[in-house]
Amino acid sequence: MSYISTLFPAYAEIFLLCMIAVIMIADLLLPSQTRTVTYLLTQVALLGCSLITVATHTTGVAHLFTGMFVDDLMSDVLKLLTYLSVSMMLVYSRSYLIVRGLFTGEFLSLTLTSTLGMMVMISASNFVTLYIGLEVLALSMYALVALQRDSAVATESAMKYFILGAMASGFLLYGMSMIYGGTGSLDVQTISNVIKAGQANDMLLVFGLAFLVAGLAFKLGAVPFHMWVPDVYHGAPTAMTLFIGSAPKLAAFAFVMRILVESLQPLMIHWAGMLAVLAVLSMGVGNITAIAQTNLKRMFAYSTIAHMGFLLLGVLSGTLDGYSSAMFYAVVYVLMTLGGFGMIMLLSREGFEADNLNDFKGLNQRSPWLAFMMLLLMFSMAGVPPTVGFYAKFAVLNAALQAGHLTLVIAAVMFSLIGAFYYLRIVKLMYFDAPESHEKVYMQPDSTLLVSINGLAVLLLGIMPNTLMAVCAASVQQSLLLP
Amino acid sequence: MIFGYPLLSVVIWLPIIFGVLVLATGNDRNAPLARIIALVGAVLGFLVTLPLYTGFDRMTSAMQFVEMKNWITQFNIHYHLGVDGISMLLILLNAFFTVIVVIAGWQVIEKRVAQYMACFLIMSGLINGVFAALDAVLFYVFWEAMLIPMFLIIGVWGGPNRVYAAVKFFLYTLLGSLLMLVALLYLYFQSGSFEILDYHQLPLGMTAQILIFLAFFMAFAVKVPMFPVHTWLPDAHVEAPTGGSVVLAAIMLKVGAYGFLRFSMPIAPDASHELAWLMIALSLIAVVYIGLVALTQSDMKKLVAYSSISHMGFVTLGFFIFNAYGMEGALLQMISHGFVSGALFLCIGVMYDRVHSRQIVDYGGVANTMPVFAAFFMLFAMANSGLPGTSGFVGEFMVILGAVKVNFWYGFAAATTLVFGAAYTLWMYKRVVFGAVANDHVRHLHDIGAREKLVMLVLAVAVLVMGLYPLPLSEIMHASVNDLLVHVARSKL
Numbered sequence: 001m002s003y004i005s006t007l008f009p010a011y012a013e014i015f016l017l018c019m020i021a022v023i024m025i026a027d028l029l030l031p032s033q034t035r036t037v038t039y040l041l042t043q044v045a046l047l048g049c050s051l052i053t054v055a056t057h058t059t060g061v062a063h064l065f066t067g068m069f070v071d072d073l074m075s076d077v078l079k080l081l082t083y084l085s086v087s088m089m090l091v092y093s094r095s096y097l098i099v100r101g102l103f104t105g106e107f108l109s110l111t112l113t114s115t116l117g118m119m120v121m122i123s124a125s126n127f128v129t130l131y132i133g134l135e136v137l138a139l140s141m142y143a144l145v146a147l148q149r150d151s152a153v154a155t156e157s158a159m160k161y162f163i164l165g166a167m168a169s170g171f172l173l174y175g176m177s178m179i180y181g182g183t184g185s186l187d188v189q190t191i192s193n194v195i196k197a198g199q200a201n202d203m204l205l206v207f208g209l210a211f212l213v214a215g216l217a218f219k220l221g222a223v224p225f226h227m228w229v230p231d232v233y234h235g236a237p238t239a240m241t242l243f244i245g246s247a248p249k250l251a252a253f254a255f256v257m258r259i260l261v262e263s264l265q266p267l268m269i270h271w272a273g274m275l276a277v278l279a280v281l282s283m284g285v286g287n288i289t290a291i292a293q294t295n296l297k298r299m300f301a302y303s304t305i306a307h308m309g310f311l312l313l314g315v316l317s318g319t320l321d322g323y324s325s326a327m328f329y330a331v332v333y334v335l336m337t338l339g340g341f342g343m344i345m346l347l348s349r350e351g352f353e354a355d356n357l358n359d360f361k362g363l364n365q366r367s368p369w370l371a372f373m374m375l376l377l378m379f380s381m382a383g384v385p386p387t388v389g390f391y392a393k394f395a396v397l398n399a400a401l402q403a404g405h406l407t408l409v410i411a412a413v414m415f416s417l418i419g420a421f422y423y424l425r426i427v428k429l430m431y432f433d434a435p436e437s438h439e440k441v442y443m444q445p446d447s448t449l450l451v452s453i454n455g456l457a458v459l460l461l462g463i464m465p466n467t468l469m470a471v472c473a474a475s476v477q478q479s480l481l482l483p
Numbered sequence: 484m485i486f487g488y489p490l491l492s493v494v495i496w497l498p499i500i501f502g503v504l505v506l507a508t509g510n511d512r513n514a515p516l517a518r519i520i521a522l523v524g525a526v527l528g529f530l531v532t533l534p535l536y537t538g539f540d541r542m543t544s545a546m547q548f549v550e551m552k553n554w555i556t557q558f559n560i561h562y563h564l565g566v567d568g569i570s571m572l573l574i575l576l577n578a579f580f581t582v583i584v585v586i587a588g589w590q591v592i593e594k595r596v597a598q599y600m601a602c603f604l605i606m607s608g609l610i611n612g613v614f615a616a617l618d619a620v621l622f623y624v625f626w627e628a629m630l631i632p633m634f635l636i637i638g639v640w641g642g643p644n645r646v647y648a649a650v651k652f653f654l655y656t657l658l659g660s661l662l663m664l665v666a667l668l669y670l671y672f673q674s675g676s677f678e679i680l681d682y683h684q685l686p687l688g689m690t691a692q693i694l695i696f697l698a699f700f701m702a703f704a705v706k707v708p709m710f711p712v713h714t715w716l717p718d719a720h721v722e723a724p725t726g727g728s729v730v731l732a733a734i735m736l737k738v739g740a741y742g743f744l745r746f747s748m749p750i751a752p753d754a755s756h757e758l759a760w761l762m763i764a765l766s767l768i769a770v771v772y773i774g775l776v777a778l779t780q781s782d783m784k785k786l787v788a789y790s791s792i793s794h795m796g797f798v799t800l801g802f803f804i805f806n807a808y809g810m811e812g813a814l815l816q817m818i819s820h821g822f823v824s825g826a827l828f829l830c831i832g833v834m835y836d837r838v839h840s841r842q843i844v845d846y847g848g849v850a851n852t853m854p855v856f857a858a859f860f861m862l863f864a865m866a867n868s869g870l871p872g873t874s875g876f877v878g879e880f881m882v883i884l885g886a887v888k889v890n891f892w893y894g895f896a897a898a899t900t901l902v903f904g905a906a907y908t909l910w911m912y913k914r915v916v917f918g919a920v921a922n923d924h925v926r927h928l929h930d931i932g933a934r935e936k937l938v939m940l941v942l943a944v945a946v947l948v949m950g951l952y953p954l955p956l957s958e959i960m961h962a963s964v965n966d967l968l969v970h971v972a973r974s975k976l
Contacts, residue, residue: 364639368510368598379631384657385624391555394620394664398558401668409668413661420657424634424650432638432646466555473557 009062009071012052012079013119019045020112027105035103042090042108046083046115053079061478063125067187070125074257074327074475078122078250085247085334086115088450092342093239095444099350102147102237110147111243114140118251124258127176127186134172134219134255137248138165144243145236157235164228168218171211178208179264188263195266206270212259213274220252220308221301223281233301238348238355241297242341245304246334249311253330256315261323262479268318275316280411282309287419297355299422300340303381306419307333313412314396317403320480324473325395331468332380332392332461339377339454343370346447360426362435370441370448371430373455380458382423383416388461395469489550490534491564494574495612498528498581502604505597514596518589521600525585528607529578535571541958544568544966546617546680554621560677563618568963569744569814570614572956573737576821577614580733581607584726586938587829591725591836592640599640603726606632613738619667619677626738627660633727633735641722648715648722655705655715663702663746666695670750683749686975692754699747700758706739709799710765710773713792720788721841725832728784732791733825737817740798744967748802752971755803762803767896769796774903778910783831783841786911787824790867793900794820800897801882804889805971810964811957812881818956819866819874819949826863826942830856833935834915838924843914847921852928857916859931859939864912866946868905874949 007014023045027038053076061072090111097103117137124130142165146158180186182204183194194200214225221229233241260271286306293299311333314326347354347363347370354360364371380389393416401409461468501524508517540547546565554562566574584603592599609632612625630653638649671677674685687695705712716736720728748755755762770793777789794816801813833856834849835841850857866873869880879900887894920926931939949956 364595364598375631384631385627390624390627394668395558397664398668398671401665402672409665413665417654417658417661421650421654424653427634428638428646428650431635432649466553466557469555469557 007064008056009058009064010069010123011056012049013116013123015052016045016049016112016116016119019048020109020116023112024105024109027108035105038105038108039090039094039103042112043087045112046087049119050080050083053083067189068126068129069123070479071123072475072479074254074479075123077471077475078254078327079119081331081334082115082118082122082247082250085250085338086111086243088338088342088454089239089243089246091450092242092338092345092447095447096345096348097237097239100148100237102239104147107144107147110140110144114144114243115247118247121251122254125188125262127179127188127259130255130258131169131172131176133251135169137251138169141165141240141244141248144240145232147240148237151237153235154237157232160228160235161232164218168215168225170215171218172215175208175211175213175215178204178211182208188258191263192265195264205264205267209264209267209270210274212264213271213278216252216256216259217278219255220249220312221305222278222308222312223285223305226282226285226305229305230298230301233304234295234298238297238341238345238353241300242338242345245300245337245341249308249330249334249337253311253327257323257327257476257479260315272316272318275312276405276408279309279312279316280408282306282312283412283415284309287415287422290419290422293422294357295355296344296357296360296426297341299357300337303419303422304337306415307381309415310393310396310412313400313405313408317399317405319399319403320473320477321395321402322399323480324469324476325392325399327472327476328395328469329392331472332388335454335457335461336377336380336389339373339451339458340381342447342451342454343374343377346370346444346451347441349442357426357429358436360429361433363430363441365435366438367441367443370443370451373451374430375427376455376458378423378426380462382420384420386462387458388465389458390462391465391469489564490531490538490548491550491566491611491615493531494528494535494578495564495608495615497531497608498524498578498604498611499608501525501528502601502608505601505604508597511594511596514593517597517600518585521585521604522582524604525582525607528604529582532575532578532611535566536575536959539568539571539959541568542962544962547571549617554618558620558671558677559675560620561618562621563678564615564621565617566615568960569967570741572814572818572959573614573734573741574611576737576818577607577610577734580730580821580825583825583829583938583942584729586934587729587832588724588726589934591832595639599636599724599726602632602636603730606636606730610734610738614741617679619670619679619682622679623660623664623667627657629735629738630656633731636727636730637719637723640724641727643722644718645722648718651715652719655712659702659705659712662698666698669695679745682746683970685750687751689753689757689976692751692975693757696747696751696754696758699742699751703739703742703747704765706742707736707795707799708739708792709796710768710792713769713773716792717785717788720791720828721782721784725828725835728828728832729825732787732828733821736791736795737821740795740802740813740817743799743802748971749967751975753974753976755971756805759803759805762799763893766796766800766803767893769793770800770897770900771903774900774907777907778903780907781843783834783843783911783915784828785841786843786907787827787831787867790904790907791820791824793904794824794867797879797882797897797900800893801878801885804885804893805968806885806888807964807968808881808888809885810968811960812878812885814878814960814964815874815949815953815956816878816882819878819946822942822945822949823863823866823873823875826859826939826946827867829938829942830860830863833931837928840924843911845922846915846925848916848918848925849928850916851920852925853930855936856931856939859943860912860916862943862946864908866950868908869901872947872950874946874953876950877953
């Protein structure tokens with residue numbers, strides 16, 4: 001067997017890397033009017049990746065590069081969902097970016113490099129690989145936010161994103177080095193084994209753990225490490241906001257799983273407490289501050305913070321149910337975020353951003369269909385059945401309650417009640433108020449179709465959530481139970 | 484599945500499918516088509532519920548027309564439907580009122596007709612789901628989902644202060660529901676199942692029972708609504724369009740009361756006995772105090788809204804005195820109140836459509852210009868004050884009888900409603916309908932048309948038949964009520 005064929009679990013990453021090179025070169029050679037070609041190539045690359053991921057799927061767990069890279073069910077599922085959400089992001093943002101002159105070759109190739117970063121994060125089973133994946137993702141993201149060079153707001157938010165992101169990376173690295181000092185290894189499995197055997201200095205480990213959790217909280221945007229989120233969400237072009245808010249959360253979930261659960265599970269008693277504080281603060285600050293926002297992107301930023309609190313609540317339960325509920329939550333969250341920001345971009349026109357709450361006034365009279373889709377998305381975010389958002393919250397609350405966190409559950413429930421208010425306000429604006437302009441909504445065919453699929457998916461998954469839940473449960477089970 | 488097809492699923496999903504069809508007719512250019520499809524859907528929706536009545540086995544308290552399928556296997560959640568003598572009648576009532584509401588909104592609603600009709604049809608299906616669900620999560624999904632159409636109905640077609648009322652309605656009910664969700668999750672934790680009937684058999688300690696009871700209490704008391712958490716109802720009623728008020732009063736409030744019977748009492752019987760004093764006290768406060776509040780109202784819709792709260796106090800009182808008179812009386816009162824309050828809101832709607840005011844002072848002498856209407860209004864007002872021979876009397880009388888058996892003063896306090904109820908209803912009636920013609924608006928009133936007459940007639944017949952011969956109804960609920968009482972009397976400790 002040749003060396004190349006032993007690499008098959010990483011074929012998708014290798015293929016994507018080649019495609020990035022092809023797209024960069026093709027973009028240089030082709031005139032800018034034919035950007036559609038590279039756009040399609042990008043979509044083809046993502047499609048190819050998903051085919052490869054499906055084709056190379058095995059029932060077992062495969063390790064590669066002396067255990068630095070892992071291919072299991074969880075990584076396959078998360079990668080497929082990542083391709084899907086990146087591809088949806090491209091569809092949503094194409095016309096938005098064309099109008100603003102941002103639909104450049106750099107956008108496409110940076111999107112793909114960040115996708116590559118996410119894939120590496122998802123498949124990492126060593127702290128170094130995790131860090132490399134994270135930085136590939138983060139550096140591409142900084143550049144994407146700064147892509148709109150002539151906008152002061154965008155540049156400012158890119159700067160903030162970069163500085164705070166770099167600081168978070170520093171935290172992570174510092175924490176990782178402490179763990180390395182304590183256990184003598186960077187490998188996820190080995191660390192876990194060493195700690196279980198009781199051969200490591202607990203003090204040192206907890207010290208490192210605190211830095212790791214802080215770094216993770218930065219990346220997730222959990223309170224009190226959330227300051228960058230609203231500014232970056234607000235300042236970045238909506239397409240980039242959509243991107244930051246969607247697929248990377250899947251990678252971040254994998255990151256949390258690999259670090260906290262797979263390697264530092266024996267320290268759960270310590271990190272569960274830290275996450276509990278982060279979760280409650282995130283849900284509280286996120287939901288309460290979101291009420292005061294008039295800008296939709298900022299509101300979504302705070303709602304993201306609150307959603308991350310919920311996700312952490314699932315993780316800190318420390319049970320299989322908890323992890324699978326957190327994974328389900330991450331997937332559902334990404335689906336809802338894509339729809340929400342997709343709607344903003346769909347309603348935006350040349351020289352006009354539909355990111356103000358008042359831009360949604362009377363949408364029901366201008367376009368009942370879009371209003372209905374937004375209604376589904378909003379109720380899903382608020383966690384009202386029969387939309388899928390309810391099952392996400394349901395699963396997390398259930399896991400937390402089974403783990404005995406009654407107080408946290410009550411807090412979560414109360415904060416989601418507060419959260420329901422601002423989602424309702426959007427429904428109120430769309431349905432109860434009169435529109436400010438009677439201009440017809442220009443419905444871009446591809447994004448309209450996608451928004452419709454997205455909205456209906458939220459409803460249909462809500463009526464039949466069984467399959468997705470089962471997939472999440474199976475993924476988590478496999479990556480945890482096998483040694 | 485007696486008839487070879489899943490009857491309850493049809494009862495739930497048929498109105499919803501028709502609701503989607505109505506939505507598909509699009510904007511108001513196709514309003515006539517939307518109305519017709521909605522009517523067909525509502526009538527079919529009512530007709531398919533009739534086999535529930537004809538095929539119902541009156542001898543057993545077991546669930547009937549049961550359907551069971553796996554739904555979410557990971558949490559052992561099933562698509563489990565079934566009805567007993569308590570829920571079946573409420574499904575019929577709901578399907579009946581859907582037809583009434585569609586007809587009542589026929590001409591009155593002019594903007595966004597399709598969405599209006601669709602909201603009611605979809606809500607009707609969801610409410611049927613609430614009554615038929617035997618799985619707690621399924622119940623919860625229907626329970627919460629019905630908030631969405633009601634929220635839109637109040638907010639889109641309501642009066643001037645509609646936004647405040649809609650948001651208040653939604654958040655109030657969501658608060659209660661979320662606490663109920665926590666209780667359901669706890670029960671799942673204890674029993675490993677989401678089957679409501681399993682919960683009934685689950686042994687629970689006293690503290691757990693009390694906490695569960697209180698969580699359910701928050702959810703159901705808000706919906707009923709009971710005394711301290713009733714304030715959303717007058718707002719919602721006043722701002723809702725006529726159809727919305729009718730459904731709110733006739734059906735939505737019953738959902739809360741139904742919850743007490745299906746969840747609180749059988750799951751936490753000991754807590755129910757322990758906290759019965761609280762429930763009885765709150766019920767009596769609702770009956771007496773809210774009755775007095777109703778007396779002072781100057782807005783007709785508000786008056787009927789407060790009268791609804793007062794009458795629902797009877798229902799909860801009947802439940803928590805734990806005897807057959809009380810409970811059957813309470814169930815009859817629920818159905819009767821559905822007819823009577825629904826009819827009263829329709830009457831107010833008839834006047835509002837013509838004069839665009841709900842204030843009592845803007846009327847006077849309506850009998851001179853609308854004699855037919857005045858006669859119907861008279862009948863419903865009498866029923867609301869509990870006149871013997873109308874449906875209002877049967878339930879109230881049985882509850883008072885049951886209350887006296889437990890404690891004379893309970894019965895005494897409850898019986899004051901016969902005075903207060905008559906006072907506020909008839910006084911309002913007198914000021915609105917009798918006397919000289921008060922102003923030009925009233926002078927130019929025209930009497931109700933054929934469509935309105937039909938609606939009124941159907942309701943009047945229902946009120947009278949139920950008042951004179953309630954046996955067919957009580958016969959159906961008999962077995963289930965007795966079984967429930969036996970179950971509640973058994974301690975779970």
